[in-house]
Amino acid sequence: MVIVLGAILFALGICVSVALHEAGHMLTAKAFGMKVRRYFIGFGPTVFSFRRGETEYGLKWIPLGGFCDIAGMTALDEVTPEESKRAMWRFPTWKRTVVLSAGSAAHFILGFLVLYIMGVTMGLPDIEKAEALKNPDATISSISPCVRSATTKAEVEAQAKELVCQPGDVAPAAAGGMLAGDRIDSVNGKPVKTWEEAVKAIQVASGPTAFVVQRNGQPVNLTITVPKISRLQSDGSVKEFGMIGASRSSTVPPPLKYGLVDGVGGAIHHTGVMFDQTFQRLIEFPSRIPAVWNAIFGGERDPNTPVSVVGASIIGGEAVDQGLWEVFVYLLATLNFFIGVFNLLPLLPLDGGHIAVTWYERVRDLLRKTRGKVAGGPVDYTKLSAVTMVLVFLGAAVTLLTVTADIVNPLHLR
Structure with missing residues (x-):
């Protein structure tokens, strides 16, 4: 309404x-x-x-x-x-x-x-x-302790405020050895250059997936089991897509006040x-x-x-x-x-x-x-x-x- x-x-x-x-x-x-x-x-x-x-x-x-x-x-x-x-x-x-x-x-x-x-x-x-920060590379700023589905507006709002993990929740990125500061170079053999490309590749992945990340200037091979997570969309529908619990800080600069x-x-x-x-x-x-x-x-x-x-x-x-x-x-x-x-x-x-x-x-x-x-x-x-x-x-x-x-x-x- x-x-x-x-x-x-x-x-x-x-x-x-x-x-x-x-x-x-x-x-x-x-x-x-x-x-x-x-x-x-x-x-x-x-x-x-x-x-x-x-x-x-x-x-x-x-x-x-x-x-x-x-x-x-x-x-x-x-x-x-x-x-x-x-x-x-x-x-x-x-x-x-x-x-x-x-x-x-x-x-x-x-x-x-x-x-x-x-x-x-x-x-x-x-x-x-914002234009200067557009299409940032796929460098990870933080690793989540778990990933959880959110199929209602209340769940989405609750997770936005604080992510509370429950027994049985999975932590794909952490379990696969991914660390904050890693830069994702490829997902399932597909090279990625930007964060948006990395997210799209992860969303369509499922099960054990090969990742190559740059860590301290050296390539590191990881295998991460990508689960399908259900999420409420802005149009009210619920969609499933892959998620590993890796994120980067917001690239949206603060507003200019006068x-x-x-x-x-x-x-x-x-x-x-x-x-x-x-x-x-x-x-x-x-x-x-x-x-x-x-x-x-x-x-x-x-x-x-x-x-x-x-x-x-x-x-x-x-x-x-x-x-x-x-x-x-x-x-x-x-x-x-x-x-x-x-x-x-x-x-x-x-x-x-x-x-x-x-x-x-x-x-x-x-x-x-x-x-x-x-x-x-x-x-x-x-x-x-x-x-x-x-x-x-x-x-x-x-x-x-x-x-x-x-x-x-x-x-x-x-």
Whole structure:
């Protein structure tokens, strides 16, 4: 139940972000004197609406977005004679650009404020140190006195606080002669370079298994009997996998906490890091789609695959269930930066596509002026309709793919 409530809360957070996105368009359009006909949150049938001045405000039943209806956003939009002089396409290029980019700006401002609040309260993740510690080698920091199954939430929480061994519990690593400080080089004849690779190899092992470890610069051959241990998963299922009772200290650096003043600088720096990561994700996005397809048909879900609003809400719900509010809030900030950058891509029908058309008109008219010709007038969007429809179709297909994957094989907090 807590997971469901957390997922709903996260979805509401996304709705607020989208509402602010559309509010950014509306407020800047009004400030420049453009005619804003309607501002609605959601889609579908109208729940209620009211008119304030020349604008109708309202809420619709499906709160998965919203819209701001600005008269004459393109020259193809029908406008009344009264609206004609205030049609958006008649305004200077820079004003149209401000209005079109204001939605993404709202996401960036909201993301920055969330990061600032995190920095002065719960702290911000030290991303740079975390990246430096990514994929550590398989050096063992401690050996457990036993390994035990944990098939209920209470057992998992109890073992997290203190591991109490019972008669009959096995201690595979200790019994096999493994020591703290050993570095695992191979498992069952398979070389491993990182801790993650070692864990995966151990999880699929069973019974007497050959290990090669580096100890004081020398290779040492060990045979460890790997038992199958049952563990409760974040999705409520119970899975069996091999475990030997060897671990390494957490590689997650402590959060960076700031005061009210230096928190501004910390949030600005972290914003820059998040922009960099967002651009990297967008570049990698097409190459991740095949992995989403494989996950739908039973393949292991790659944690680096893109998620939909459904998947993000599931992760947010699990964060609430586990009391990880810092993960919940940080995920909302990350999503705002991603949506903001994505909307600025120069592709129709995204805001960035409209900005690209606006500046094409500007540059074209400047070139025409140098040749003594008059301005060419607004771009005919009907000539772009085929390309737009292809992009809309691709966007809908990717959305359907990620939503399906998030339902049948969702990502979970580990």
